[in-house]
Amino acid sequence: MPDQSKAWLDDTTLRVMTYKSGSFTFQLGFDLQQVKPMLDRVNDAQNRFNKMPSLPQIIDQVQDKVLASSIYSTNTIEGGQFTEQETEEILRLDPKTIQKTEERRLTNLKEAIDWIKQFSQKRLQPVDGQSISLTSVIKLHSLVSQNLEEQHNPAGQFRNNQPSQKTVVGNNAHGGTYRPPKCIEDIEYLIQAWVEWLNSPHVINQPAIVRACLAHYYFELIHPFWDGNGRTGRLIEMLLLEQSGYRFTSSAIWAYYQINIHEYFALFNACRKAADKKEPLPNQAFIEFVLKGMFETINNLHDQSNSLISFLLYQTALNDAKFSKRISDRQFNLIQTIMFVTGQTKKFLTQAELYRVPQIQVLYTGKTERTFYRDIARLVELNFLDDQDGLIVVGD
Known part of the structure; x- marks a missing residue:
């Protein structure tokens, strides 16, 4: 059985001789x-x-x-x-x-x-x-x-x-x-x-x-x-x-x-x-x-x-709008619900599709469908929502 040994071939190359596994060389090997x-x-x-x-x-x-x-x-x-x-x-x-x-x-x-x-x-x-x-x-x-x-x-x-x-x-x-x-x-x-x-x-x-x-x-x-x-x-x-x-x-x-x-x-x-x-x-x-x-x-x-920072800034602006009464509690909850639904389904929906979502139906109990569409329009106007080719997207 050969002896184990080590030898530095240069400043960065170490050759090792083992008992049963032959030689093994550690080297940088790159330019x-x-x-x-x-x-x-x-x-x-x-x-x-x-x-x-x-x-x-x-x-x-x-x-x-x-x-x-x-x-x-x-x-x-x-x-x-x-x-x-x-x-x-x-x-x-x-x-x-x-x-x-x-x-x-x-x-x-x-x-x-x-x-x-x-x-x-x-x-x-x-x-x-x-x-x-x-x-x-x-x-x-x-x-x-x-x-x-x-x-x-x-x-x-x-x-x-x-x-x-x-x-x-x-x-x-x-x-x-x-x-x-x-x-x-x-x-x-x-x-x-x-x-x-x-x-x-x-x-x-x-x-x-x-x-x-x-x-x-x-x-x-x-x-x-x-x-x-x-x-x-x-x-x-x-x-x-x-x-x-x-x-x-x-x-x-x-x-x-x-x-x-x-x-x-x-x-x-x-x-x-x-x-x-x-x-x-x-x-x-x-x-x-x-x-x-x-x-x-x-x-x-x-x-x-960057996406997380943008979302944090968005949430801050949204909270400020609610606090200053620029948006109603219902409109605030509508955005939160849209974010939840799109997060779950992994896709964006049209206004008509959103209106049929059960959680959104609850928000508009006792309200007309026109109220829902007015809320969407107001949130788009304030850039909290975006209408992209008919699909409603949470804004930046």
Whole structure:
């Protein structure tokens, strides 16, 4: 059996020789000048997002939306069957009342995300990375895997495959399969080398996004646990991004991974094969994929926040109009009912269709139909409602 050994080939490349899994090389594998334009765009967008008005109502709503979307996405990537709305409803439950393993996976993820949030930085630090520890990795896997009644996947414990146990990652649809290291001696040695590489002087000060996505990539290649490696790897990426000020984007990007799941999985295999062939920039494609995802994610967060701010201003104007008697209580309640109905049906209705809605019929008990149409006209005149080709839309 060959000895285990490590050798730094240069300031950013660490080659590791294992007992039974051959050699393993941690490297940057990308060209900074090629990705710098997109990197600058991402950092500029994140800076602008971090400086948006931090109204408590807006922050709370964005946080709730991102939490539900992120947990839905990372769980779906691993085969979860809950919809995003079901995920949101489960997350509102008291974790102590949850009995089903499938539901507990979601609350475990929330607990892991909450644990990461304590390390969050409000100011963007795009090239000032923080160290990561093996303790944090084990903590994250323990949180993800706790109380799941999965005897094959003890929380926080590394794999140690027996001769009859095979661990295979990937499938032919996403570029082929891969067998990660299997004996615990190699796994422990590799994960310690992974930590050493990530914390080394010339890697820790790489662009934070690059370091975070490479931490995720190499963690998945080591695949140290029996189960939960994907969820834990994305949480590690989130931790490193949160430490550098990529607020909300750090986990919101999981939705991008889920939407582009085939490319996401295929790139792990493509980059691994490129490294095996000694190609000069084996990790470039994965880094570009993540940067594109970060940019789209931040723009989506901007749009969500702007919509929430617009809605908050709309509600303030609506309340002022009611208080100053520019609109009646009935007209105020009509708008609230229209918002509720369109939110439930996910479509806009004509005036005639709205008038037939039972909740609106209640508002106009003892009133003529003409009163309803006059109220609609008044609210359109005040820009609280908008008539778009016959459909009644709540105004901005």
